[in-house]
Amino acid sequence: MFRDTTTRPELLARIADNQHNPRQIISVQELKVLNERSNWKGLVQLAFHLTVTGCSGYLWATNFGNWWLAIPALVIYGFSIACMFAPMHECGHRTVFVNNRLNETVGWCAGLLSFYNSTFDRYYHKWHHLYTRIPGKDPELTEPKPSNLGKYLLIISGLPWWEGKIRGHFRACIGQLDDCPFVPRTARGEVIRSTRLQLAVYAGAIALSFAVRQPWFVLYWLLPLVVGQPILRFLMLAEHTGCTLDANLLTNTRTTLTLWPVRFLTWNMPFHAEHHLYPSIPFHALPKAHKQLSSHFAHIDSGYIKVNWDIVSKQGKSAV
Template sequence: PGIVRLAVHGGLVVVLGALITARIPFWPIIMLPQGILIVFFFTLLHETIHETAFRTAWLNRAIATVTGFLILLPPVWFRYFHFAHHRHTHDPDNDPELMSPKPETIAQYLRYLSGLPYWIGMARVTVVNAAGRNRDGFVPEKGRDKVISEARWFLIAYAVLLVASLVAQSALLLWVWIVPVLVGQPLLRAYLLAEHALCPHVANMLENTRTTFTTRLVRFVAWNMPYHSEHHSYPAVPFHRLPRFHQIVAEHLRTTERGYVRFHRKLVGSFDRRGG
């Protein structure tokens, strides 16, 4: 199932990239779906660091590297970050996801959705790691050399692509990759907010994590991660088994929502508008 979904997801990115390159009529509009597909490689990256996307470890690592490179999220560092998130889900004192607070005003909400904090934050993380100054508590000492090396290789590769584009006087990567991920990132930010925002700060994974009922299309591009409470409760369950697993545990879920629009209405309604 992983190979098939990768072929479809990646194939769509290639096809849309080719249409943008060919400058077909209204080609700038295609950059939005292109960007959505690329930034939602985040959910594939997430599956690969759990090693549940594919059967072989080397393929999980390879795809993690490629997808992480495309969205500026070094996978070795992210694996340590994400596993700490699983160990301390929604714990205000220990969950690294809560180091950056969730939006509480309209202004914070719009800034978060813009994706700007993500890009600035990950650029800073990558540069700090490459400089050998990583001090993240969730990164073990034995893993720091890998985190440093990974960041350096990422920066070298980005620099090579930039220089090559300048020498070739080509804006190809700008239109098929850079601009698309910038315009697509807000959709990923909106999706990710629903995973834990407004959930209670308790230890129960069926309560501190939200499952959002949505369309097949969203479940496809998100690699079934809208079944997020199920994933947090039993992270070893691979993405393609989550729909069936949901049927087994559905009656035990404590935090669910019927769609992302409904979630965001509730989230915005919870804001102190005086601070917005």
């Protein structure tokens, strides 16, 4: 594992030296190499992710009553579905595949599985990158904050996320996007059609479950996602919570060092500071970028348990 031996004073000095234009840390030529997209690497990653989803889903479906196997399978299955947010996010940046139509198609399907709408999220996420941690601008700052233990547990449960997604999809479906300044008026029709199609797919799956009198929709999508979302919330809370509320890309985002299985299912999302500094770098090149950039960041933490413990221990102080 890459280890940074920079002392705290040296780190602060380096941040001060680079914060005026941190995107010049990597040379143009080095960035060109890191930015290289690959259909092959994207398809292999997607295939292995879907393999984990399929195998764990099969074990969950065929072991009812054998709970010592069924419950772990359900947790892995649910987490892998929730983590379909990751390929949707990467495809939204157009970095997974060379072919942009493939980015759009895979991103939309991944959003369908993870209960995100990729079309809406593309515009939402663009503003998050443009205005990261800037109050009044970054749309993520409107989400609930873990300001005390109760709110932290509520956020981790996923309930606010479900409420926000259900309300957001419904409002987009009926065209109520006036409170979404990040969606241009010229793109509203596209967002509305995409959301309606997504909800129609869910409605079709529910209708099929009723038609065959089997709880397929609940057992193989809704329940697993309910189980998997708290794990994803646990991870995503680490991305910016407790970081600076300003435009400094070296201090407003956190990278979390974690186990390979987590990095795999999240498509290297834990290298989040690197991603925010250079959003053009594909998921498969982020570990290499980390080796070149980690000494410049203020927040490189060892493990999600540590980060979440720090968030809970600092509750009520600056948990935003």
